[in-house]
Amino acid sequence: MRILKVLAFILLTAAPGLAESAKPLRVVATLSTFADLAREVGGERVDATSIASPRFNPHFIEPRPSDVLKLKRADLFLHSGLDLEPWRAALVDAAARPEIRPGGRRELPLSTGITLLEVPSGQVSRAEGDIHVLGNPHYWMSPENARIIASNIATKLSELEPESAELFQGNLKRFATELESRGAAWRTLMAPHRGKTVAAYHNQWIYFTEFFGLKGGIFLEPKPGIPPSPGHLIAVVENMKQQDVRAIVQSSYDPADAARTVAERTGANVAVVASNVSEIPEAKTYLDMIDHDVRSLAGKL
Amino acid sequence: MKIMKGLGLIVAASLCFAETSFSQTQSVDSVSSELAKLRESVAALTELVKTQQQQISALEAKQTAPASQPVRAVPPAAAPVRSGTQYLPDIGVVADIVASSSQSDEDEEGNDRLSAREVEIVLGHDIDPYARLDATITFSDEEDPELEEAVVSYWGLPGDVKARIGRMRQKVGKATAMHPDSLDTVDEPLVVARYLGVEGLFRTGVELSTFSPLSSDAFTQELIVGFMEGGVGEEGELFGETRRAPSYYGRLVNFLNISDMTSFEFGGSYLLGSADTDSTPEVHGFGIDTTFNHHFNPTQKLKLQGEMYLQNRPRSGIDSDGEEIGYDNNPFGFYALADYRFAKRWGTGFRFDYVRPTALQEDGAESAERAYNGYITFYQSEFARWRFQYQRYQPLDGDDDNRFFLQGTFAIGTHKHQLS
Numbered sequence: 131m132r133i134l135k136v137l138a139f140i141l142l143t144a145a146p147g148l149a150e151s152a153k154p155l156r157v158v159a160t161l162s163t164f165a166d167l168a169r170e171v172g173g174e175r176v177d178a179t180s181i182a183s184p185r186f187n188p189h190f191i192e193p194r195p196s197d198v199l200k201l202k203r204a205d206l207f208l209h210s211g212l213d214l215e216p217w218r219a220a221l222v223d224a225a226a227r228p229e230i231r232p233g234g235r236r237e238l239p240l241s242t243g244i245t246l247l248e249v250p251s252g253q254v255s256r257a258e259g260d261i262h263v264l265g266n267p268h269y270w271m272s273p274e275n276a277r278i279i280a281s282n283i284a285t286k287l288s289e290l291e292p293e294s295a296e297l298f299q300g301n302l303k304r305f306a307t308e309l310e311s312r313g314a315a316w317r318t319l320m321a322p323h324r325g326k327t328v329a330a331y332h333n334q335w336i337y338f339t340e341f342f343g344l345k346g347g348i349f350l351e352p353k354p355g356i357p358p359s360p361g362h363l364i365a366v367v368e369n370m371k372q373q374d375v376r377a378i379v380q381s382s383y384d385p386a387d388a389a390r391t392v393a394e395r396t397g398a399n400v401a402v403v404a405s406n407v408s409e410i411p412e413a414k415t416y417l418d419m420i421d422h423d424v425r426s427l428a429g430k431l
Numbered sequence: 432m433k434i435m436k437g438l439g440l441i442v443a444a445s446l447c448f449a450e451t452s453f454s455q456t457q458s459v460d461s462v463s464s465e466l467a468k469l470r471e472s473v474a475a476l477t478e479l480v481k482t483q484q485q486q487i488s489a490l491e492a493k494q495t496a497p498a499s500q501p502v503r504a505v506p507p508a509a510a511p512v513r514s515g516t517q518y519l520p521d522i523g524v525v526a527d528i529v530a531s532s533s534q535s536d537e538d539e540e541g542n543d544r545l546s547a548r549e550v551e552i553v554l555g556h557d558i559d560p561y562a563r564l565d566a567t568i569t570f571s572d573e574e575d576p577e578l579e580e581a582v583v584s585y586w587g588l589p590g591d592v593k594a595r596i597g598r599m600r601q602k603v604g605k606a607t608a609m610h611p612d613s614l615d616t617v618d619e620p621l622v623v624a625r626y627l628g629v630e631g632l633f634r635t636g637v638e639l640s641t642f643s644p645l646s647s648d649a650f651t652q653e654l655i656v657g658f659m660e661g662g663v664g665e666e667g668e669l670f671g672e673t674r675r676a677p678s679y680y681g682r683l684v685n686f687l688n689i690s691d692m693t694s695f696e697f698g699g700s701y702l703l704g705s706a707d708t709d710s711t712p713e714v715h716g717f718g719i720d721t722t723f724n725h726h727f728n729p730t731q732k733l734k735l736q737g738e739m740y741l742q743n744r745p746r747s748g749i750d751s752d753g754e755e756i757g758y759d760n761n762p763f764g765f766y767a768l769a770d771y772r773f774a775k776r777w778g779t780g781f782r783f784d785y786v787r788p789t790a791l792q793e794d795g796a797e798s799a800e801r802a803y804n805g806y807i808t809f810y811q812s813e814f815a816r817w818r819f820q821y822q823r824y825q826p827l828d829g830d831d832d833n834r835f836f837l838q839g840t841f842a843i844g845t846h847k848h849q850l851s
Contacts, residue, residue, distance in 0.1 A: 179648075183691035186729050190813075194694060195651040195686040199642050202591060226586030226593035228560055256843070260813060355813060357775055383729035385775060 159208035166407040184409040201225035211239025214267035259353030272337035316424045323431045331380035358388040370396045377430040399430035520556035523844035533834040598635040607631035617820045617836040621784035622764030628664015651686040668789035670704035678704030692726040707749040715743040732772040739765035757791035778808040801825040
């Protein structure tokens with residue numbers, strides 16, 4: 131009888147814990163791409179959502195009360211770790227949870243281990259537009275960096291749920307292998323275009339172009355975040371003609387007029403590509419997104 | 432290169448072999464046969480060179496891509512921390528420059544002049560693992576410097592409650608809870624200016640907020656309660672001027688996430704305070720507000736917003752000069768606003784104001800003040816904005832006024848208003 135009582139006690143006290151550990155970890159990411167990579171690594175042990183709708187420019191998101199609630203209930207908060215999301219700090223303050231504040235146990239800046247490009251040196255000023263003082267933050271557009279991001283997520287998930295560490299590492303290995311395989315195919319597709327220059331609406335593609343051996347440096351925005359002016363577009367047209375630039379890259383949320391005008395005057399093609407998962411229907415996952423972007427750009431160059 | 436040398440050697444060897452054969456057999460048929468074999472060899476070698484060249488190109492392409500690295504479990508060490516500067520507060524400055532012109536001859540604040548209406552210095556930083564301090568100090572060429580906010584926010588409290596203590600903008604309604612630079616119009620809606628203060632309501636107090644258990648991704652409900660020092664903002668009529676005894680307030684906000692492009696919010700607010708120096712809380716203020724937001728696309732957005740305040744108060748009281756004053760039992764006021772961002776850099780809108788006075792008016796006075804506002808906004812960048820607003824103002828004394836405002840709002844440094 132005594133044994134039964136002890137057994138019942140153990141079962142009663144363990145039951146809530148068991149029920150709790152059965153629930154997937156609630157992962158909240160600032161961007162849909164980060165949430166997708168969390169799903170790749172976490173599998174069924176993760177319920178990942180994002181705050182910024184991929185249909186909007188992530189610089190200009192207006193968080194909602196529901197986003198505050200998401201963070202309040204999150205087991206893990208993923209973000210860029212840089213100044214890509216100016217709305218992030220106020221959102222974290224509103225959520226009022228120590229664990230998701232910078233350095234908290236349930237917070238993960240995904241830029242750890244990333245070799246950042248375009249880190250400004252010397253004095254920075256808004257006279258140069260909306261420059262990112264910590265470096266260009268659009269680092270997930272390089273498949274190599276996606277592997278690092280996924281690795282960071284796997285490490286953190288393993289820390290939060292050690293009993294599932296083997297699952298997370300297995301998923302990471304699978305994802306990395308698939309990424310390597312697809313990466314080779316993408317490189318083959320882009321190989322004929324190595325060394326070519328690509329124009330862009332906003333300076334957000336440097337990690338993508340570097341990975342595939344393309345060149346950038348021509349932007350429709352005169353300075354980051356400043357809308358194109360007629361005078362600047364005239365200079366862009368001349369520059370593109372001199373360098374025989376065949377393609378202009380932009381996100382779906384960038385205004386279409388400027389790129390269309392420049393394309394008409396230079397004979398270049400406009401490639402509307404995704405900069406985040408689910409930004410366009412073809413970009414359902416990270417791999418799908420890069421695949422679409424590569425094929426789209428290769429077809430325009 | 433090696434391949435070409437090899438090919439040359441092979442060809443030369445083949446030629447030698449052909450010559451030897453020719454000299455040995457000295458027959459035309461043998462020569463033809465050998466030549467044919469030679470041609471086949473050359474063709475095969477050419478094909479081999481082509482294949483190897485393609486392989487070399489592929490290897491070259493692969494060589495410049497970053498080499499795969501083994502999966503690391505431990506990220507590299509973070510950059511060393513610079514001492515001292517890490518603990519400086521975030522500092523931002525927001526300047527609000529307004530030029531106004533009206534038909535009124537009154538030399539009231541800002542009328543018919545260009546003024547630095549408000550320059551805010553915003554400071555904020557974490558105090559320790561439990562709390563954060565935010566302060567807003569305002570300067571103006573129209574009035575003395577003022578401490579608008581000095582509020583400590585606490586997190587991690589039991590029951591998932593967030594607490595704010597200090598001088599702050601109380602979360603009552605919509606417009607008054609926003610900093611002036613966040614408003615859609617140059618001025619506060621009339622009902623806010625008249626009942627809560629020309630710059631809205633900000634007092635010293637304590638505020639607690641939490642989300643209700645009914646909240647989900649699609650529907651969020653937040654409850655806010657607080658108490659504050661007596662009185663309201665500058666020239667506000669809801670409560671008297673005494674600060675001695677506290678006023679109380681609460682707000683219930685309901686937010687519907689209809690989609691990532693559309694949302695709807697409706698809230699109710701309640702305030703309880705005193706109209707005079709006896710500090711008996713006999714004045715009740717009720718507020719309702721609705722806000723509808725819809726993005727047609729990432730650039731174009733429509734916002735519809737309305738707020739109404741209703742007072743319930745005794746019909747008489749004692750003003751700050753000790754004189755008895757008569758009040759309307761249930762004065763009310765409201766505004767309705769439509770704001771349309773039609774381009775990345777341009778927006779336009781309209782606001783209608785209606786507000787009944789709190790104090791009884793002389794015979795012949797209008798029953799309410801009204802204002803019709805139209806405005807256009809130019810967004811110079813994320814950090815600078817220009818707004819032109821026309822206002823047709825109908826005061827209580829019946830002398831309508833046409834007012835024009837040109838506002839420039841500029842932000843430098845770190846500027847982060849807390850989410851309302």
